[in-house]
Amino acid sequence: MRVAMISRDTLFSGPGGDTVQMKQTAKHLEAMGVSVDICLSSSSVEYNKYDLLHFFNITRVAAILPHLKKSNTPYVISPIFVDYSEYDLLHRKDIIGKITRVFGRDRSEYFKTLARWIKNGESVNSLPYLFQGQRKSIENTLNRASVILPNSKSEFDRLGKAFNFRGKYVVVPNGINKPERTGDNSNNKTGVLCVGRIESYKNQLNIIRALKNSDTRLTIVGKPAPNHISYYEQCKLEAGNNITFLDHAPHDKLVDLYRSHKVHVSASWFETTGLCNLEAALEDCVLVITDKGDTKDYFGDDVYYCDPDGVNSIREQIEKALKSAPSSALKNRILTQYTWENAAKKTLEGYNIALKQNK
Structure with a gap:
């Protein structure tokens, strides 16, 4: 085949x-x-x-x-x-946000496609689509x-x-790829990790606001999306001294980061799964995950769920996670099913x- x-x-x-x-x-x-x-x-x-x-x-x-x-x-x-569409409806201030509020999700996605064509050169070679x-x-x-x-x-x-x-x-x-070792990595782990492309939909700015100038170390790993450079700059502008930014990291470097951090947070406006969440759980991170999307199909009751629109919700769930042990049930489920x-x-x-x- x-x-x-x-x-x-x-x-x-x-x-x-x-x-x-x-x-x-x-x-x-x-x-x-x-x-x-x-x-x-x-x-x-x-x-x-x-x-x-x-x-x-x-x-x-x-x-x-x-x-x-x-x-x-x-x-x-x-x-x-x-x-x-919820984020576009509530928080986008540009033309896409206005289109979403007036015409709805499908028309908004249509104009996003045209915007990628104009701004990034992504081709739209389909008259039927237009x-x-x-x-x-x-x-x-x-x-x-x-x-x-x-x-x-x-x-x-x-x-x-x-x-x-x-x-x-x-x-x-x-x-995930099964790691060479799956022992207990939960000792001597500190701080909070957030892995993912940096863009408004991934909501790193609210995570930054939740932990800014706190005693908790936050490491953000990822490249800015092409159309979200200004959002990335805003994230860096608002970040306190306890927050570190790292570029898109190779997988072996990510594994080291998962193993050294206590909590992994993904407060996106929507997730189907979030591959980084699976990888982080496998390395004994306690997870704080958005309550938007399909996450409960994968993670059940073995993680902490946050409201991406609530800075207090993100902070409270991270504080709970920092005091908790990683879920062995989730780790075993990932190894056998995912x-x-x-x-x-x-x-x-x-x-x-x-x-x-x-x-």
């Missing part, structure tokens, strides 16, 4: 959780005998070489449509359906897909509420269903 995985043009220049998901899933599929090529959405794809196309990021549907026009190859989709708009384009794409591969049942349910489509799905959980090997197996299950129904 030969598969082309296709995603956003900034997959490697602006890496995120989807970058890790694609690379790790491809790696483990290759180990299972599947030939996988990772392609950027604007690249030229020789469709006749592949049995199946695998698209990522349904909200970037404008980048998917040109491929569907050129190819009759069956396809599956990992939607990675993140909904930041005429159909965001919602209709997504619905048509989902309905034509052979199989949907959400990261959780919660994500699939949200898709069903947001869009009119019917289709088969296989839940493919996000994962691995890239399992993710690849479930992905291959989806591939086989897609190919069977397209014989």
Whole structure:
């Protein structure tokens, strides 16, 4: 079986959780005998070489449509359906915020796509998208897909509420690579760690405000997103002396940081999973996680949930986490259920269903 995985043009220049998901899933599929090529959405794809196309990021549907026009190859989709409309509605002061408040989420996403085209040069090579708009384009794409591969049942349910489509799905959980050692790393850990791309949606500024000039050390790891440089500058401006910024770190450096910090906080305005949360829990960090999105499908009652809009909520949950022990139940669940090997197996299950129904 030969598969082309296709995603956003900034997959490697602006890496995120989807970058890790694609690379790790491809790696483990290759180990299972599947030939996988990772392609950027604007690249030229020789469709006749592949049995199946695998698209990522349904909200970037404008980048998917040109491929569907050129190819009759069956396809599956990992939607990675993140909904930041609450933040856009309540807190964005720019034109996107105004559009969201007046016209709603789908029109807002349409204009975000145009903005990425104008500001970053991300191509919009699809006249159907320009005429159909965001919602209709997504619905048509989902309905034509052979199989949907959400990261959780919660994500699939949200898709069903947001869009009119019917289709088969296989839940493919996000994962981690099993570490060489999984002993107790909970001794001599101090401070709070926050790993992730720096942008308003990830909400680092409220985390900074929650811990600014406190006795708690905060380390923020990540690069600013291309359209969020001013937000990054605001974060640095407001940070106190107890706060350190580190650039995007290689994985071995991240592991060292997880092992030395007591708490990992992810107060995003929305998370499907947050791969960094899985990795941090595996290294015996106590987790403080947003209550927005699909996080409870993965983490249950084994973490502290915060309201991303509440600085006091973030501070209070971090203070509780600093006094708590890491969850061994969560760690064991991650090791048995949330691995890239399992993710690849479930992905291959989806591939086989897609190919069977397209014989």
